[in-house]
Amino acid sequence: MKFVTVKNNHETLVGLVNPDETKVLLLNPAEEERAGKRSFPSSMQECIALGENFIDQVQGLLDWAISSGHAESLFVPLEEVTLLAPIPRPNKNIFCVGKNYAEHAIEMGSEADIPEHIMVFTKAPTTVIGPNETVLNHQNVTGQLDYEGELAVIIGKKGRAIKKEEALDYIFGYTILNDVTARDLQTRHKQFFIGKSLDSTCPMGPWIVHKSLIENPNQLNIETKVNGEVRQSSNTKNFIFPIEEVISVLSAGMTLEPGDIIATGTPAGVGKGFKPPKFLFPCDQIEVKIEKIGTLKNIIQE
Structure with a gap:
């Protein structure tokens, strides 16, 4: 479904x-x-x-x-x-896993940046927009708008201290998320929240695929295109921390609730990782495609 x-x-x-x-x-x-x-x-x-x-x-x-x-x-x-976005206004911030693909961690720094423990930040609920909606260019506050195609997990039932072997039972389904990021703000403020939480910087959709249709979420092809050019191409089997571990760690002392959204991290190929960087410009078209889910399309404001 x-x-x-x-x-x-x-x-x-x-x-x-x-x-x-x-x-x-x-x-x-x-x-x-x-x-x-x-x-x-x-x-x-x-x-x-x-x-x-x-x-x-x-x-x-x-x-x-x-x-x-x-x-x-x-x-x-x-x-x-x-x-619209499948969940147009989340009840709480979106949980986001940082540097969950080794190659992405390296492109953002070096092998020393590959995390030993799960990195987590959040995006404000006001960031969420739906498929085919326009991402604001925010040229008054950033000159380094970037894309991050990701698999997102939708929690289906309340739980705390969830065991890894039971984690998938707490999932309702899966969707696609683009963790659009203002890299200069991310660098300037050291913490990620402002650079990750500009309005309209969390396109999501086009739908939630129920977990019964995806046997193994840790083995899905993922691809991001900008203006038809493939920028990111990987598979969720390359997660450093698989979904079961992410849910277990997040819930260790914090209650997860139905409708909570977890973005599982982006693969290598983000704009900042290129030399020179390939940041987003007005009218750029972004497509994030994930196997067994579909394609999320958005455009940057003129």
């Missing part, structure tokens, strides 16, 4: 994308057609918090739509709705 948050006729709705990614079943309007009432929560976070009951409800609705012959009328073409 692939879940989206969309804007349809000025209403924000949660939906289920069909297998060929051309149409979407809007859950509450479809449920209203079936049962005469809207029984699904209005936000993705609330849906995720229902756990497996949400998946069961969606499956029941889908089965009814197909068996009753209503599928054709209930599934809306994707081009007729506006895709």
Whole structure:
């Protein structure tokens, strides 16, 4: 299952994308057609918090739509709705893992920069935008805007002190995230928060792929293009710290909750890593593609 948050006729709705990614079943309007009432929560976070009951409800609705012959009328073409970020406004900061690919750590410094322990920083909820939305160029505050294509994990249930061997059970699904970064601000302030938290610098989407469709998240191809040029190309098998370890370490003394977002790190090939650097400019088009998920596309403001 692939879940989206969309804007349809000025209403924000949660939906289920069909297998060929051309149409979407809007859950509450479809449920209203079936049962005469809207029984699904209005936000993705609330849906995720229902756990497996949400998946069961969606499956029941889908089965009814197909068996009753209503599928054709209930599934809306994707081009007729506006895709938002799957979680348009996270309840808390996005957790981000730094330098989780050895080659990226080296391009940002040297082999000495390969971390022995997980590095974690966060991005503010106000950074989040959806697929095909415009990333502000922020030319008044930065001259070094950079891209970072990443696999993002969406937590599905509350947990603390989660064991590595149980960590994947706490995941709802996966999406794509572009950790757009102001490198000069990152350097100037030493801490990452300001350079990582400019408005619109966390494009996310296009949807959340339920964990049942991805057997091993630690073995997915990932690629980032800028204006059609491949800049990043790797596989999540190259993680220094696999997803299970990231979740275990984060939750050791801190509660993870449904809807929490964890960006798992970016591979080598960021703009700052080139000589000379290849930072982002107005009108640049960025595409981040991850195997079994899809492609996240955004453009830099003119």
